[in-house]
Amino acid sequence: MRTWLITGCSTGIGRGIAKAVLHSGDQAVVTARNISKIQEFEAKYPDTCMALSLDLTDESSMKKAVEETYNRFGRIDVLVNNAGYGYRAAIEESEEDEIGLLFQTNVFGPAKLMNLCLPKMREEKTGIIINVSSIGAVRAAVGNGFYSASKAALELVSDAIGKETEHLGIKVMTVEPGAFRTAFYDSLHGASRAISDYTPSVGSMRLENMVNNHDQKGDPDKAGKLIVELVSSGNLPKRLPLGSDAVRIIRDELKSRLAEVEKTESYSITTDY
Template sequence: MSTWLITGCSSGLGRALAEAVLERGDNAVVTARDVTSVEDLAETFPDSALALALDVTDSAQIERAVGHALERFGSIDVLVNNAGYGYRAAVEEGDDDHVEQLFATNFFGAVAMIKAVLPGMRAQRSGSIVSISSIGARIAPPGSGYYAATKAALEAMSASLRKEVGPLGITAMAVEPGGFRTEFAGRSLHQSREAIADYAETAGVRRKENDTAHGTQPGDPAKAAEAIIAAVDSPDAPTLLVLGSDAYASLSGVLKEQRSELEAWQKVALSTDFTD
């Protein structure tokens, strides 16, 4: 029996993952900023679920949550950094306070969680750290520059972390979902206060008032949860787990374009070395 600590369990992928973990008999520390949104999980699984309030931008709450988890279950075997939200704005439109809060939640909140659980994982010489990214980190759509930047940073950090903790028996994995039927494009999606008319045909197309994707995404959160569990259980967990047919197709296209551009500029790349 493993113990999972999952952030952002109030809805969507975090909720689906918490339910799947508990239904298979593992322990789960289910967290959300509003603890009432996850208390039903603890009521349904009183012996194996612990519901806690957790804002990942609050260091005191992180310390308390990890402490309560260890007190209740003795260890944290899997950390899932799922807490986060979307933000849409052209780069020029981005509000400084919004962007700072976005990074505080999506990137620095995950870092804080990782630093809080690693001492215990190092002591037990085992553990898995899963960070939920987005295909947006690779395709970088217009209007999602800041959100994509938080997820690209998360992926890069996770890849380095994997190399650091691997010799200690710990694995790190980033998950790159495509479009799933969650609240990401609904109540969880934020945007800049003002729109600039010159970006109406690029970033403006993706503003909430113009987005028709919510509720029609191809991805099933329950199936994504099972895929994440399978990857965590695998002795060969990937560095990057891509989820969704749309994400797979998009990433394949991006990699093809990057390879083509790399080769087109090969001569320039190789020309910058010292020749002596």
């Protein structure tokens, strides 16, 4: 029986993972900023679930969640960094305080949680870290630049930790979802100002022009089930694209990058000593 610590369980993929974990018989500490949205898990699975409030912008909140997980279940076998949010604005429109909050939530908070869990994982020579990123980390979209940058940063941090801890028996997987039928698009942040020059490129991405019809292809429950199955199998990929749109977009972007490398190779190599 594994013990999972999962962030962002109130909606979406985090909720799907929590449901699949508890259904499988594993133990889970489910977290969200608003604990009232996740207490139903503890009510349904009182012996194997604990619901906690966790805020990725509050270090004491993260420390408390890790401590209470160890106090209740004695271990953390799987850490899932799922919590995060999106920010829509042209780069020039973006506000420094919003950018700081975005990176704290999407990068620095998850990194702190990893650092809080790693000492015991290193001691026990086992553990799994799953970081939920985005197709935005692979292909930036207009009006989405700083969100993409935050997820790309999370991916490279994940890659580094994976290489640093592989010899210790710790596995790290980055998940790259496409569009899923979640509340993500209902909770986006946006800039308080709009620069008219960017309307042709960014206008359709601004909050006032976005409508969430909840018709995305991705099913959060199926995503959760797949992730639990992969953990149980022991065959974790380093990167997991989620959804047919993610597979297509990531494949096309990587092909484009490779083509650019091949196009510039003949003069790029002339800079060597």
